[in-house]
Structures are given as structure tokens and as C-alpha cells.
Amino acid sequence: MSIQVSSTSLPDIKLxxxxxxxxxxxxxxxxxxxxxxxxxxxxxxxxxQDNHSHSVHGVLRGLHYQIEHVQGKLVRVIHGEVFDVAVDIRQGSSTFGQWVGVYLSAVNRRQLWVPPGFAHGFLTLSNCAEFLYKTTDYRYPNFERRILWNDPELLIKWPLQSKPIVSERDANGKRLCEAELYVWQLVNKSRPAERRS
Structure with a gap:
């Protein structure tokens, strides 16, 4: 066996x-x-699809998802360290609105499986980080959505030492209560999500 898989506090998210x-x-x-x-x-x-991002210390990317062409992501770090977060945004899920965070680094070589129906983001903790992720669907910019990284409803405990570096689009993300979300049954069947705005 070349991999060992364990569940996180959200059972669908696998380490x-x-x-x-x-x-x-x-x-x-x-x-x-x-x-x-x-x-x-x-x-x-x-x-x-495979994606590769480079981020300097303090960059926070997220929380990202696509409302249609829903993506699952297998993520890992090949240089540096990040705090990686996934949030359940599947309406009807028993863990809706809950999040899990794990440390991924070039040293621990851990990967995280984030299935369709979760918003995803990470904070760069090292001087820089090289972040790789495989996706189960292609990028469709017109379906991209963002949930506010510091949404007070989510209470994500980012390990921040100072104000993060956030893109304008991420800074203008919506709160969970305002966002377009997935319907759990439709995500399960890999069909386009119904929209709730």
C-alpha cells in the first residue's frame, strides 16, 4: 500500500x-x-486538470468553489507550508457550515481530498509555498464563487500572525448566509447545483 487514508472531523474530507x-x-x-x-x-x-500556485508568506487564497461544474480537489504542497481549509457548503448535509483545517507541507508530504460540495482555501505560513492540486472538473470562471475567508458565521481559526494578503475578489467574497450554495442531493448525483441567493 503506497498511501494511508484517514478521516478528518468532516468524514468526507480525507487526509x-x-x-x-x-x-x-x-x-x-x-x-x-x-x-x-x-x-x-x-x-x-x-x-x-492539474493546477500549480506560488504564494508568498501571508497570502490567503479562498474560499473558492464553482456553483456549476462542481470540483473535487486533491491538494498538496511541494515547497513550504500552508494551513489548508475546506468548508461544507452542501445544503442538506449534516455538516453544513462546518470546516476542517490541516497543515500541509513539503516536509509532511500530506495530501487532502476535498470532494465536490466544499469551498476551499489556504493560508501560506512559510516564506513562500508551492501548492499543487488536481481537480475533477475544469475551471469555468463564470461559475466561480467565493465565500468570505473571515465570515463570522464560520469562525475559521486561521493561524494568522498579521493581516493576510488577500485578492480584491476574495476580499469581496460573500458571507455563507448570502452565498449561492449546493444542494446536497444534486452534488451527490454530480448534476448542476440549484442556486440559493
Missing amino acids: IDIQVFNDERGFLFESFNTRDFARLVDANVVFV
């Missing part, structure tokens, strides 16, 4: 630990294996 082979030359590991992912995480997932 993935990778088996690493180290010797005097360095290290080697499988960053992704379709067979293992299907057997241990989700057999119905097909990834269609």
Missing part, C-alpha cells in the same frame, strides 16, 4: 499520507496512483 522511500541519494514516492485512490478514497473520481 492522505504517502509512503516515502528514502536513502542516501534522496527520496522517491508516488504522488498519485489511480488504483490506490479508487480503492481507498473514492472509486468514482476522475481527475481532468
Whole structure:
């Protein structure tokens, strides 16, 4: 087995630990294996796009999602460290409005599976961070939405040392109570979400 999978406080969000082979030359590991992912995480997932972002210390990206062409994301860090957050925004889910946060770094080599129906974001804790993520659908800018990273309804405990660096679009995200959200049954069936505004 090349990966070990554990549940977080939100059962649908999975933390993935990778088996690493180290010797005097360095290290080697499988960053992704379709067979293992299907057997241990989700057999119905097909990834269609890989993304790579670079962020300097204090950058906070999020909380992002697409209201249609809903994306699942498998995320990891190859340089530096981030605090990674996923928020359940599926109407009708028993964990609606709850969030989970984990530390991902080039040292711990952990990955996080964020399935469709969750808003996602991260805070860069190191001098810079290289962040990779695989997605289950393509980017559609017209369907992109943002929930305010510091929404008082969510009470996310970001490990902030100072005011974060946030894009104008992220700074103008909506509060959860105002946002267009997913209907849990439709997300489950991979159909376009109904909109609640």
C-alpha cells in the first residue's frame, strides 16, 4: 500500500499520507496512483486538470468553489507550508457550515481530498509555498464563487500572525448566509447545483 487514508472531523474530507522511500541519494514516492485512490478514497473520481500556485508568506487564497461544474480537489504542497481549509457548503448535509483545517507541507508530504460540495482555501505560513492540486472538473470562471475567508458565521481559526494578503475578489467574497450554495442531493448525483441567493 503506497498511501494511508484517514478521516478528518468532516468524514468526507480525507487526509492522505504517502509512503516515502528514502536513502542516501534522496527520496522517491508516488504522488498519485489511480488504483490506490479508487480503492481507498473514492472509486468514482476522475481527475481532468492539474493546477500549480506560488504564494508568498501571508497570502490567503479562498474560499473558492464553482456553483456549476462542481470540483473535487486533491491538494498538496511541494515547497513550504500552508494551513489548508475546506468548508461544507452542501445544503442538506449534516455538516453544513462546518470546516476542517490541516497543515500541509513539503516536509509532511500530506495530501487532502476535498470532494465536490466544499469551498476551499489556504493560508501560506512559510516564506513562500508551492501548492499543487488536481481537480475533477475544469475551471469555468463564470461559475466561480467565493465565500468570505473571515465570515463570522464560520469562525475559521486561521493561524494568522498579521493581516493576510488577500485578492480584491476574495476580499469581496460573500458571507455563507448570502452565498449561492449546493444542494446536497444534486452534488451527490454530480448534476448542476440549484442556486440559493
